[in-house]
Amino acid sequence: STCWWEHPTGIFHLTSTLPVIPYQKLTDLYYLSRGGFGTVFKAQHSDWRTTVAIKCLKFDSPFGERERNCLLKEAEVLHKARFNYIIQIFGICNEPEFFCIVTEFMSNGSLDLLLHEKDMYPIFAWPLRLRILYEIALGVNFLHNMNPPLLHHDLKTQNILLDGEFHVKIADFGLSKWRQLSVSKGSGSKPTEMGGTVIYMPPEEYEPSKSRRADVKHDMYSYAIIMWEVLSRQIPFEEVTNPMQIMFSVLRGMRPDTTLDSLPADIPSRGTLISLMTCGWGSNPDERPSFLQCLIELEPMVRKFDEIEYLEAVLEIKRSKQRSSCCAAEPVCEKRSDEGSLNILKTRPSPWPVSFFIHVHILI
Numbered sequence: 175s176t177c178w179w180e181h182p183t184g185i186f187h188l189t190s191t192l193p194v195i196p197y198q199k200l201t202d203l204y205y206l207s208r209g210g211f212g213t214v215f216k217a218q219h220s221d222w223r224t225t226v227a228i229k230c231l232k233f234d235s236p237f238g239e240r241e242r243n244c245l246l247k248e249a250e251v252l253h254k255a256r257f258n259y260i261i262q263i264f265g266i267c268n269e270p271e272f273f274c275i276v277t278e279f280m281s282n283g284s285l286d287l288l289l290h291e292k293d294m295y296p297i298f299a300w301p302l303r304l305r306i307l308y309e310i311a312l313g314v315n316f317l318h319n320m321n322p323p324l325l326h327h328d329l330k331t332q333n334i335l336l337d338g339e340f341h342v343k344i345a346d347f348g349l350s351k352w353r354q355l356s357v358s359k360g361s362g363s364k365p366t367e368m369g370g371t372v373i374y375m376p377p378e379e380y381e382p383s384k385s386r387r388a389d390v391k392h393d394m395y396s397y398a399i400i401m402w403e404v405l406s407r408q409i410p411f412e413e414v415t416n417p418m419q420i421m422f423s424v425l426r427g428m429r430p431d432t433t434l435d436s437l438p439a440d441i442p443s444r445g446t447l448i449s450l451m452t453c454g455w456g457s458n459p460d461e462r463p464s465f466l467q468c469l470i471e472l473e474p475m476v477r478k479f480d481e482i483e484y485l486e487a488v489l490e491i492k493r494s495k496q497r498s499s500c501c502a503a504e505p506v507c508e509k510r511s512d513e514g515s516l517n518i519l520k521t522r523p524s525p526w527p528v529s530f531f532i533h534v535h536i537l538i
């Protein structure tokens with residue numbers, strides 16, 4: 175059986191249920207990120223009068239059918255996987271010189287920023303950290319409950335986005351696969367992946383012969399690493415510089431440090447969280463819990479906090495964000511653009527064809 179996008183009329187099948195957004199309705203493009211695969215902009219929809227995010231194909235290489243199909247596949251997956259904790263797709267823009275998927279815009283960026291920009295967010299209260307972990311699990315559990323199950327296979331803090339109230343939306347379905355299809359179809363479809371990070375990848379993935387059957391437990395391994403990152407506010411395996419070295423060590427059983435040095439004593443339900451985490455990143459995929467089991471463990475923990483405690487944690491984060499952007503608007507922007515993703519535009523030759531600049535107004 176072939177996938178719908180291999181069918182010559184596949185795009186029509188999708189666009190009969192997903193709005194087609196004309197290119198000229200998207201204005202005020204503001205560059206957000208350039209990943210291994212696509213480029214993401216913030217934009218305005220001129221009719222809807224709202225902010226959206228658009229994920230486009232890279233412009234430096236003339237994009238072929240294969241690249242277009244990857245983004246189409248991502249659009250189809252997002253369209254089918256509609257849920258509270260999954261990024262919402264609004265439509266696709268399908269024009270000869272411009273192809274992108276249009277999604278809701280997440281004003282608080284990705285979880286890795288929230289965790290590691292400690293100058294901007296000196297305090298990150300436990301109730302909110304636990305709520306974020308809980309909502310990621312709710313999102314992935316929904317995907318695994320689809321028919322056939324949808325496996326994300328690229329869970330990492332950069333792919334966990336936060337809305338205006340710091341609720342979670344899982345993004346980036348470029349490597350996701352439908353469980354039954356994956357057996358015959360082989361690996362994911364992002365063309366120039368790798369170069370990405372290896373830290374969320376379960377060890378059985380390095381030995382492809384082993385990994386097929388374990389497909390369902392891949393996401394749980396990544397989730398356990400995310401748990402550690404959220405609870406420690408450290409980058410996993412930061413001290414190891416070589417990705418090959420990380421892979422060797424993980425194969426030999428090394429995992430992030432769970433002592434008091436990394437995971438402070440005041441983490442609520444610390445013991446339970448650590449045992450969930452260590453089961454989740456176990457070497458034997460069969461012994462890792464399902465997301466259902468994980469949710470059953472997390473539910474009583476998030477119920478311990480009341481609504482006010484969550485709101486206070488969110489307010490604290492919002493205050494720090496506002497403080498760091500108003501007190502030193504220029505230096506903060508400068509600093510962030512040097513460290514973050516914006517530097518790509520400064521240090522690399524422009525990836526955009528001239529025609530692109532004529533058509534859109536980039537606000538940087």
Ligand SMILES: Nc1ncnc2c1ncn2[C@@H]1O[C@H](COP(=O)(O)OP(=O)(O)O)[C@@H](O)[C@H]1O
Nearest residue numbers: 207209210211212214227278279280284332346
């Ligand atoms: N809807 C969105 N709202 C805000 N930022 C987004 C949105 N989608 C993506 N981003 C930003 O762009 C980055 C890359 O997007 P992603 O979909 O993960 O593409 P890639 O396949 O290149 O990793 C994210 O890590 C996030 O920082």
Ligand SMILES: [Mg+2]
Nearest residue numbers: 209332333346
């Ligand atoms: Mg990504």
